[in-house]
Amino acid sequence: MSGFARPLCALGLALAAGLACAAPPTAYDPLGSRQSLAGLPPPGQPPLGDATLPGCPPPFAGGRIGLAEAVQRALCRDPRGRQAWAEIDLAAARLGTARSAWWPTLNAQAGIGRDEQRLRQSATVGAAATTSTSAFDNRNAQLSLAWTLFDFGQRSATEEGARQTLLAATASRSQVVQQIFLDAANAYLQLLQAQGEMAVARETERIYLQGFLAAEAKHSAGVDDQAAKLQMQTAFAQSVVARVRAEGQLRTAQGTLAAALGEPPGRPVEADLDATRLPDTAFIRDTETLLALAEQQHPQLQAARAQLAAAQARSAAAERAGRPTLSLAASQGLTRRSGSEAATGLADRQRDQSVGLQLTVPLFDGFSRVYEARAAQAEAAQAEATLAVASRNIALEVWQAYQAFQTQNRQLDGTERLLGYATRSLEVAQGRFKAGVGGTLELLEAQRALADAAQQRIGVLSDWRATRLRLAAALGQLGLWSVRGD
Template sequence: MSVKNNGCAIEMRHVSVLGGLCVLFGMSGSAWSMDPLFTGQSVPVTPAQMLDNGNVQGCEFGPLTDPLPLQEAVERSLCNNPKTREAWAQVKIQAAGVGIDRSAYLPTVSATWQGVTDETVTNVTGYPQYSSRYRNSMLKTDSVSLSWVLYDFGGRKAALDNATALLAAARASEEAALETVFAAVAKDYYAAQAAQGALTAAQEIERTADDSFKAATVRVDKGIAPVSDELQAQTSWAQSIVDRTKAEGTWQVALGTLTSDMDLDPSTPVTLPGVSDGVAPDNEFSESVADLIQLAKRSHPSVVAAEEQVEAAVAKVAQTRAEGLPSLSLVAKYSQNNEPTTLAVGVPQFPATGHEWYLGFELTIPIFEGFGRTYQIRQAEAQTELQRDTLDEVQQQVGLDVWTSYQGLQTATHNLGNTEMLLDVAHRSYAAAQRRYQVGVGNILELLNTQSSMAVATRQRIQALTDWRSARLQLAAKLGKLGMWDIIDQSSMGTR
């Protein structure tokens, strides 16, 4: 019969001794309660630690701030998004793998203890005087064994190199996942902010259309404008109501997407700050796009992860080869027992104790493995080739992503100035058309056209502002240089 105690499986007859050893060596239910080989130092304290610069304390949050700043939305997403937590778990897995391979350099010591009740009955046919029956209430046997691999032609080193490279790859993959989530939530945040701005603009346009409708009604009532002016103005006002209703729906969908990024219920109420015109593009992108592409191909976390996967595959080849070579181990054992002894059949048993020990070396030489080792090596070499091809693919994709994001940022930057000019002209045109119509020298079509143009220009201005803010963060993500500092310092992304 066996029992499990916090991961320590022991035979029931061994509970008194091995149960104590489990406590002695700290084999508790907490996976990270003991870290004698110091692998936990490679594991971030929180899923967001690699990007938050220590700003998030334990990923603990209170109610949503009103209005919600971008930094808080990003911090909540980095801590709570399933993708970042999955990447964090992968780092833990690989860190534990490093610990496993480090432990191969240490000796293994095992202890066994056995306590049994023994009864021996011997019935000698025809000679009852030689028959016997002995009962021993407690026979004990205990032993301690040691095994220590001294030399294995580099197998342990290759295994540790493989695990270390996989850990580095996991950390780089976690950083890439964090930047991906960071960029995604920033994009969703600005999309929600743009939708909120579009709703505000739609509400303003509805009020403007209502004013135009009322002005047309007054002129019709006075007999200085045809009824068609009133009907056209009423149509424009009704259309503005439809547009405002659609804007409300788009805004709610965008807010639901943002709250989902933060692992909140989509129906969670959220208020965002308004779109400000005070943000201007920085001029810190002094490098050419070709230089930026080369920078990303060298330092982007996804590229680093792919490079570490190649190193891990190379180490796996060496490990596989070494496992087919001899190994030399130090072995030792000591055991003792209190089993009674007898000199002959029918002679009473006498109490006795005994012990045994040995110390020496054990040489293990794999002679024939059915050619399995050959194909294991071929498989590992093919895996290395695959990882090299994957690295080339990742570098190619990173280069394309940087190019696309760079062009998007350039377009968004130019559109800031264009939309600012367009909005200014549209406002002045509408004001002029409104005055002309009020004094009777303009017509309703002119007023409604300028009103529509002002609505389009307002929406384009809002979209241009949020597009630029999102585009600068998207380029930072594609460069592998995205961090909280890009939110805190709005002009600091540049060529850092």
């Protein structure tokens, strides 16, 4: 065997052995396209990378649930998370495809056939016509190798574009995770608010019922007229309607949260959270610092930057597609013949081998490369504009969330005082009404004021929590730390 044939056959055997011993296609990664994904929790695990968390919990059977557990269950079971993982797998596979262009291609061919030749010799003077037949089997095998050695950077640009696309897919997954987190937290807070409003509606109904019974007793005793009784009866009926409406809103909120947890909407669920205990706000700083943090670490901006870099790399690859390429080509073949070789005059074994360099120079392709390069440039310009739009929108979201949070901070104090005043006012009005000093309208007004104050307090508490999480999401910092104390 020649000096060239030996390494060529060795390479073929090595590659064949590698393929024979390879892992399943989903796990086999000979070119390391998935190395950057080693730190990401796989599907079926909480995707926030918190080492203190256990694995995904079993399906929720119903009952009370905390905010942190609700978020964790949503992160584990929301199909958007699996969809984002599929995007990462796709990008990693394309990166592997781009890296494979640096490697040689090795192909084997084999064939088998049978040839027959029939020779007829015409009769001559003194000799009769004769017919002779020869047949032989033909077996051949060939091993060919092709290896691109130089292409003016086209493979480098293609690989860089694929690498940046993988980075963009990874950042987009982080954005999806934060959106799942925020959606689940908002569904939980809506249920918490609905539970509070339901409690207020029931308490309001009870207060109005007491007022109606007191008015009815005074009317029966002849102390008050029928108009006062009817006013209290009307107010009580309105409170019943409000309670029924609150029950419907509560059931809707329960179904929304159950669906966010990956459970049927009819699964009973109750928010288990002390609404009066407020979580930490140490991450909230001045607006300039917050805007700088969002610009630096928001996953949507990271994905947009990576998409821009990928588009620029694809544009460079399109520009270099029309340049020459230098390749190494080599082949070795063997042909065996058996049968009537003596009759045919053919050798029973024939070897062919070749090795050389091949220069390919694109001359004309119908102007397709011109338009491909133009399309790649337009894609890069589009990605640049997308990044600018995302940067502007995120900065605006940070500003709006910050201002809303500051407003709700001030409203917290105001609603707390308002609730105290309304509670005291109702106590006084009830005492005056029982003593016959106060009138029905005074009592009704105090009852309405307390109900409104309680509703405002519940709404502000819920909005404050939601806006706090909204601000954390606008900064790209949303994580289980933000709900761990809840």
